[in-house]
Amino acid sequence: MTPELLVVKDLSTTFDTPAGPLAAVGNVSFDLNQNETLGIVGESGSGKTVLSRTVMGLQPRTNVTVTGSVLLNGFEVVGASDVEKQKIWGLQVAMIFQDPMTSLNPVMRIGKQIDEILRVRLGMDRSAAKARAIELLELVGIPSPAERYSDFPGQLSGGMRQRVVIATALAGSPQLLLADEPTTGLDVTIQAQILNLLDEIKERMKMSVVLVTHDLGVVATRTSRLIVMYAGRIVEMGSTREVFANHRMPYTRALLDGSPKVSNPSHTRLLAIPGRPPNLLNLPPGCSFAPRCSFATDRCRQERPELQPASAPGHSFACWNPLPTSRGATS
Amino acid sequence: MSSSYFVNELVEESTTQVTPERKKKLGILFWICVSWLLLNLLGAILANVLPLQNPLFQNYSVINAGPSLHHLFGTDDLGRDIFSRIVYGSRVSIEVSLGSLLIGFGIGAPLGMLAAYRRGKFDSLLTTFMYTFLAFPAIIATIAVLSFWTPRSLLKIIIVVGIASIPLVYRVIRTATMNIATKDYVIAAKVQGATDWRIMVKELLPNVLPIGVSFLLIGIATVITLEGSLAFLGLSVNPPTPSWGNMINESRTILQQNPWLAIFPSLALCLFLLCLNFIGDRLRSHFEVTEGNL
Numbered sequence: 001m002t003p004e005l006l007v008v009k010d011l012s013t014t015f016d017t018p019a020g021p022l023a024a025v026g027n028v029s030f031d032l033n034q035n036e037t038l039g040i041v042g043e044s045g046s047g048k049t050v051l052s053r054t055v056m057g058l059q060p061r062t063n064v065t066v067t068g069s070v071l072l073n074g075f076e077v078v079g080a081s082d083v084e085k086q087k088i089w090g091l092q093v094a095m096i097f098q099d100p101m102t103s104l105n106p107v108m109r110i111g112k113q114i115d116e117i118l119r120v121r122l123g124m125d126r127s128a129a130k131a132r133a134i135e136l137l138e139l140v141g142i143p144s145p146a147e148r149y150s151d152f153p154g155q156l157s158g159g160m161r162q163r164v165v166i167a168t169a170l171a172g173s174p175q176l177l178l179a180d181e182p183t184t185g186l187d188v189t190i191q192a193q194i195l196n197l198l199d200e201i202k203e204r205m206k207m208s209v210v211l212v213t214h215d216l217g218v219v220a221t222r223t224s225r226l227i228v229m230y231a232g233r234i235v236e237m238g239s240t241r242e243v244f245a246n247h248r249m250p251y252t253r254a255l256l257d258g259s260p261k262v263s264n265p266s267h268t269r270l271l272a273i274p275g276r277p278p279n280l281l282n283l284p285p286g287c288s289f290a291p292r293c294s295f296a297t298d299r300c301r302q303e304r305p306e307l308q309p310a311s312a313p314g315h316s317f318a319c320w321n322p323l324p325t326s327r328g329a330t331s
Numbered sequence: 332m333s334s335s336y337f338v339n340e341l342v343e344e345s346t347t348q349v350t351p352e353r354k355k356k357l358g359i360l361f362w363i364c365v366s367w368l369l370l371n372l373l374g375a376i377l378a379n380v381l382p383l384q385n386p387l388f389q390n391y392s393v394i395n396a397g398p399s400l401h402h403l404f405g406t407d408d409l410g411r412d413i414f415s416r417i418v419y420g421s422r423v424s425i426e427v428s429l430g431s432l433l434i435g436f437g438i439g440a441p442l443g444m445l446a447a448y449r450r451g452k453f454d455s456l457l458t459t460f461m462y463t464f465l466a467f468p469a470i471i472a473t474i475a476v477l478s479f480w481t482p483r484s485l486l487k488i489i490i491v492v493g494i495a496s497i498p499l500v501y502r503v504i505r506t507a508t509m510n511i512a513t514k515d516y517v518i519a520a521k522v523q524g525a526t527d528w529r530i531m532v533k534e535l536l537p538n539v540l541p542i543g544v545s546f547l548l549i550g551i552a553t554v555i556t557l558e559g560s561l562a563f564l565g566l567s568v569n570p571p572t573p574s575w576g577n578m579i580n581e582s583r584t585i586l587q588q589n590p591w592l593a594i595f596p597s598l599a600l601c602l603f604l605l606c607l608n609f610i611g612d613r614l615r616s617h618f619e620v621t622e623g624n625l
Binding site: 056058062082086087088089090091093094095097098099102103104105106107108116117120121165168169171172 | 450451514515516518520521522524525526529533537538
């Protein structure tokens with residue numbers, strides 16, 4: 001049993017808005033082992049990005065309250081000052097952003113953006129840092145890295161830029177990599193390349209990866225465990241295989257029905273989830289998904305279901321009327 | 332024959348377009364403006380060395396003369412050479428503009444960047460203060476201060492105009508920085524463990540710089556106009572020291588006898604400002620397009 005790298009307990013992120021408190025992330029608990037890939041899926045606005053940023057310790061300076069605990073390698077992220085967090089940022093935890101078009105400084109050569117961290121944080125001298133930066137560029141699959149070293153971001157395509165972004169994130173050899181929708185801004189063909197690259201690097205550098213996405217196809221084969229979020233809360237979590245095969249929460253089913261499958265005959269209509277995600281300022285008292293759920297009962301609308309364990313170890317879900325599993329077990 | 336000509340032309344065209352090093356041209360007018368400013372600057376610096384007539388020497392045998400070979404722009408009502416007074420006068424304008432913008436940018440720009448990056452209470456307090464300052468028209472505020480702060484000297488004018496320009500610089504730099512501070516690459520640098528200081532210098536400053544530079548050029552023009560207005564009201568440097576503004580002021584009384592006295596300093600002022608504005612505008616659009624391409 002490998003020790004846990006990341007332990008998140010009862011984490012809530014609440015924004016103080018003029019209209020009242022808005023719980024973008026509510027009572028989330030999960031953990032992550034070393035060299036494991038965890039997927040976080042959910043619709044837009046389900047709190048995935050806020051969750052990953054909170055885990056990172058990135059919040060706006062004002063109007064936000066974070067409670068709970070994020071223990072990263074024994075370091076408590078919640079409540080730590082920026083100066084304290086600067087010690088782990090880059091070296092223990094790094095982040096890849098959604099849009100490679102905006103996550104590189106347009107007026108700085110890409111090589112410089114990579115070797116900044118090497119020189120400032122790892123104390124390498126100029127030539128050693130340059131050599132290592134070129135090595136990293138090669139690692140992320142950039143052709144003729146020594147020449148690309150002095151290119152500006154504007155001279156590279158989107159896929160190449162995302163590779164550079166990954167290289168900058170890897171520069172400090174972090175143990176945890178948070179990838180916040182790393183492929184949303186890219187073409188489908190490039191998406192697969194980037195995801196395979198992340199996988200390969202994760203194995204090579206023995207990192208753990210948190211993959212945040214709204215695309216179930218992305219997480220299906222690349223993650224070992226999966227968290228499904230809705231309205232800022234975890235509604236189902238478990239091993240990826242278990243969640244795909246024996247999901248109990250109707251929302252997970254709806255998400256799966258909403259993504260195309262190769263086994264379907266052509267021109268099969270995708271099932272869209274009716275309605276919209278709830279307004280986080282004005283959550284219904286019961287299950288947040290109840291207004292859109294076809295299985296909802298009065299109990300669902302009155303009482304909020306808590307996460308409960310399912311039959312498979314590590315699998316849990318929050319639902320009063322869980323779907324039957326393929327094994328025929330009830331809750 | 333004709334087809335090969337076309338092919339050649341096409342090839343040439345495509346190669347010039349593909350070359351990534353080829354920069355977008357700034358245009359001939361831009362360079363004319365730059366050389367004009369440099370010429371003015373050079374004249375101001377080298378005024379003592381150049382074979383100019385003494386700008387203070389009063390030659391009563393030629394008063395209110397029109398342009399001639401001996402007095403290129405003519406003479407004023409005291410027989411002083413206008414050309415040499417314009418060259419010496421540019422010193423005051425340039426000194427006041429550079430000096431006060433050094434104060435304006437030296438204080439306004441770092442504060443603006445800091446406020447935009449840190450936000451929170453610091454930002455709201457400072458911004459409220461600066462905007463309150465902005466509510467007073469600069470000309471009235473400077474007139475008020477300069478009327479009481481006597482005897483006047485160049486340094487005092489620089490300080491007063493400089494302080495008056497701080498909120499203007501602050502506003503422009505703060506807005507520009509705010510736009511950049513929310514970009515992902517700034518957050519990316521932060522989560523790589525970059526210190527605030529490093530983010531300001533390496534990430535924010537290079538991206539704010541083009542806007543800062545073009546505002547600086549437009550700012551110089553504004554400050555020169557302000558100095559001109561103050562001089563026209565007799566609140567700038569004391570006569571007989573020439574400045575473009577007080578030369579225009581002096582010409583007012585004898586406009587009918589000697590219109591040249593008004594025309595030349597006004598022309599010098601106008602051309603200088605026009606060039607500054609044009610360059611600033613040109614640079615801004617030049618950098619803006621580059622940013623859009625990225």
